[in-house]
Amino acid sequence: MTATASEFRVMTSGAFTAAYLALIPQLERLTKTKFVTVTTSVGTGEASILNRLTRGEAADIVIVAEPIFRQFTADGLVLTEGQAIVARSVIAMAVRAGAPKPDISSVDALRSTLLQAKSIGYSASESGKYFSTQLVQRLGIADQVLPKSRLIGGGVRVGAVVAKGELELGFQQLSELLPIPGIAHITPLPPELQKVTSVVAGISASSPDKARARSVIEFLASPQATQAIANSGLEAMK
Secondary structure, eight states: OOOOTTEEEEEEOHHHHHHHHHHHHHHHHHHTSEEEEEEOOOSSSTTSHHHHHHTTOOOSEEEEEHHHHHHHHHTTSBOSTTOEEEEEEOEEEEEETTSOOOOOSSHHHHHHHHHHOSOEEEESSHHHHHIIIIIHHHTTOHHHHGGGEEEEOTTOOHHHHHHTTSOSEEEEEHHHHTTOTTEEEEEEOOGGGOOOEEEEEEEBTTOSOHHHHHHHHHHHTSGGGHHHHHHTTSEEOO
16 A cells, blocks of 8 residues: 555554554644554564565554564665654563462562463564563573463464463563453563563655654654653653
8 A cells, every 4th residue: 555645654563552542643733644553563464564564565654673673674664764762661471350460570480470370372573582582491491381382473462362261371562461451460570581672663665754754753752752652551761
């Protein structure tokens, strides 16, 4: 689909979705343009940001975790000029509403909780990569935990699968878990094991109005956006 001057097309990862949606009224007043949310999935499947950009779908700005953003710029999908860190994100764990609260307050407690869990879900984005390739290895329990863990892709939120009772525990960015109904005890990883990820907004190479895109990114990185970003479970930039 081709971008037009009458609309502003946004591709955002799930981590920034809640903040972005809350800011749409202000952004539309700022730009006097209708905002179109193209996708909120950075993971796998046809709707993912990578697949959409690769097959030539138009966007004005792209908002993703910094490692993914670096790859997009290397591939020429997003411009290096005009980018800005708009938030920082942490990883959390959740269970189905009504389930007992698991103890993950320390390294030992998290290790014990993971070993006792019957099933675990993790995302196809940065939090899932960390869980499956670093966290359980650091805890020394990869062999016991990975066989009972399931990658949730295709734009499906881990919390939604946990809410259905299909998984006992779910790991994803805190800001992606908070809006999901039917889950509880959304708790960040202990500080010693936490992975903080910067969320970056950049101008898509396909944007028809790069000056307008730059102004939107500047707004997202400004104090005017701080409250909505903080309310979503992200750390707003100072």
